[in-house]
Amino acid sequence: MGTRAIDSLVAHLLRPNRRFSISSCRASTRRRRSTTEASRRRVHARVLFDGMPPGKMRKKEPVASFGGIDALPDGVLEHILGFVQAEEAVRTCVLARRWRHLWKSATGLRITCDAGNLEQVNFQKNPLEFVDHLLCLRGHAPLETFELRFSHFHDRDNTLRLNRWFRHVLVGQVQMLRLENIGHDGFELDYLPLFSQHLTKIELVGIDLNDSFCDFSGCPSLEHLEIDTCYLLGAREISSESLKRLSMTNSHFHP
Numbered sequence: 001m002g003t004r005a006i007d008s009l010v011a012h013l014l015r016p017n018r019r020f021s022i023s024s025c026r027a028s029t030r031r032r033r034s035t036t037e038a039s040r041r042r043v044h045a046r047v048l049f050d051g052m053p054p055g056k057m058r059k060k061e062p063v064a065s066f067g068g069i070d071a072l073p074d075g076v077l078e079h080i081l082g083f084v085q086a087e088e089a090v091r092t093c094v095l096a097r098r099w100r101h102l103w104k105s106a107t108g109l110r111i112t113c114d115a116g117n118l119e120q121v122n123f124q125k126n127p128l129e130f131v132d133h134l135l136c137l138r139g140h141a142p143l144e145t146f147e148l149r150f151s152h153f154h155d156r157d158n159t160l161r162l163n164r165w166f167r168h169v170l171v172g173q174v175q176m177l178r179l180e181n182i183g184h185d186g187f188e189l190d191y192l193p194l195f196s197q198h199l200t201k202i203e204l205v206g207i208d209l210n211d212s213f214c215d216f217s218g219c220p221s222l223e224h225l226e227i228d229t230c231y232l233l234g235a236r237e238i239s240s241e242s243l244k245r246l247s248m249t250n251s252h253f254h255p
Helices: 003-014 022-049 074-081 086-094 127-138 156-171
Strands: 108-114 145-151 176-181 201-205 208-210 224-228 231-233 245-249 252-254
Touching: 086 108, 086 127, 108 127, 127 156, 145 156, 156 176
Parallel strands: 108 145, 145 176, 176 201, 201 224, 208 231, 224 245, 231 252
Antiparallel strands: none
């Protein structure tokens, strides 16, 4: 029995001082059939305009079914994880057995670390130790992007630590490197020049650059360099044979 017939029957039963009768139910069914036949005729008329013979209904288009994000191959998932913050990517290891090690091969690493706040709510442990363990467990898995936003790296130990981090990812064949001192409180990179066959883009924000670091001749694939709010200490020039685009904003040379 159709929905309309059921609704009609319920309404009939709820009427006061009326008795349920088979004849009234049959009448309701006949009316429903009549309505159905009229509806079919309208469908047939519409089908004619669709260029199909009457009496034949158009076949339904198959509906694509998706198995959710787990249906994606590992390479796609690793690419997706490369767009989220590192601590969030690591947390995906508890989703399922398949996800346990995917984060180690994420194509990007995006880290925000405040050395002046060693009890950040986003970390279950000291944020400095978190990054140490993160890079250690990743090893030298290839990276497309590395973004490090940091602040309050004042003492010598933290300075050496941060320099060690970005030197580590260079070994991972990173292609795009961004270092941003969000505190703009002065941070000087080490005196070693950069050497990378894979770096194509570098973005430096709020950092003090020495003369040796401004020599990019050891990066033959480097094409894009952005320097924002930086001090170039003891540097008189920026050296690169491959650079195609140079952007300097609020930055100054201090010979």
